[in-house]
Amino acid sequence: MAMRAAQTAARPLPEATLRRLPLYLRALVEASGERLLMLSSEELAARAGVNAAQVRKDLSQLGSYGTRGVGYDTELLRQQINRQLGLNREHNVAVIGAGNLGQALGNYRGFSERGFNVVAAFDTDPDKFGSRLGTAVVYPLSELARVVREKKITMALITTPAQVAQDIADRLVAAGVSSVLNFAPAVLTVAPHVSVRKVDLAVELQILGYYEHLRANHTAAPRATTIN
């Protein structure tokens, strides 16, 4: 039972694949709950809402964990995806800005479920200092550097107004944070060893709105997009 495989990541997974792995994970957990030990790419695809060929391509990137003529071992595959995503590893996360969005993110269960622990929040409003935001406590922004170091925070979610986002990012990086997820409508520039990604909550709504707009004018094109 020499369980060792290729230890970790062969080479970086394509982002498109990375983006779908959580879907498969969910489908696998669901299948596990139904006592299904094996799953074909066809079944997995149906549960995840994607194409079966895509499932096979994606999974083949992780290695050969399927059995020809049979399918994928639910449990084994789940473990492999978890390992590849580094989902065992726990990440300490800070939320900067304890407004509506910050509060929602701090309380969001989807994060802790996947090993992202929000261990601190920061704001400039003294009324908020010491209050709770999920499991985290709200600190004054001035404590940022100290708390980031003490709590070994490596990732941060920026939910501040756009004007201060770059300044916050600079301070986070200076304090040792290496991954930033930016919800503020601003373009951030950081040192090359830091990863930054942006989320615009309104973009998807806007795309939906565009298609509604199309349907309304151009009565000819129903053009329904069903993306899961």
Added chain:
Amino acid sequence: MAMRAAQTAARPLPEATLRRLPLYLRALVEASGERLLMLSSEELAARAGVNAAQVRKDLSQLGSYGTRGVGYDTELLRQQINRQLGLNREHNVAVIGAGNLGQALGNYRGFSERGFNVVAAFDTDPDKFGSRLGTAVVYPLSELARVVREKKITMALITTPAQVAQDIADRLVAAGVSSVLNFAPAVLTVAPHVSVRKVDLAVELQILGYYEHLRANHTAAPRATTIN
């Protein structure tokens, strides 16, 4: 001054372009604030955090609104993007599920700023009925069909637990909603004339986590992704 142009949409814009138009919009508004009447693709690209060639390709999809040898008229371009996105049109939006996420989305200013008005929220918890969620009131879920019709709601944000998401989607569609943005971890199936899109808030964090994981193991690859 016959201001009439191509009236509306020539043909559907590619999604990749659609996704960046808001970035340009933001950059243009910013530039307007600085009294800049003209902007080159180079300057616009810098402000939006993308490549200049991409800006030109994207903008050329909307028509020829630039002047060779000069650049783009800030104000004109802003209007054209707004028109193309159907951003004048107002959309009535419902939020289903008044939990953390639902509350944050209901209060999110980014929506109303772009013409998406959250005019109703729904939940099954009687304690929440009648309470406020941004400008909207929380209704019992049983009132869904009536309120959707009365308030002419065409778009809905699903922030419920996964198990009920499909049922909610069915009821929304039956009541006349034509666009659904799904935040629940479930695959939704709807009639072909309805658009569904999915948002997974944890995906971007997961991708960041993956790169951290890579950097940690494979000490060789710094691999910083800076996506704006």
Added chain:
DNA sequence: CCATGTGAAAGCGTTCACAGCG
């Protein structure tokens, strides 16, 4: 003369179709 607008090239991602293996 200079920046737009655009064909053409290069790069990714998805889908197809089937060889290969359990």
Added chain:
DNA sequence: CGCTGTGAACGCTTTCACATGG
């Protein structure tokens, strides 16, 4: 025999490089 794993085809996106025109 059936399903995985994968080369090859296809389509979409990005980038390049330059002809075009104000």
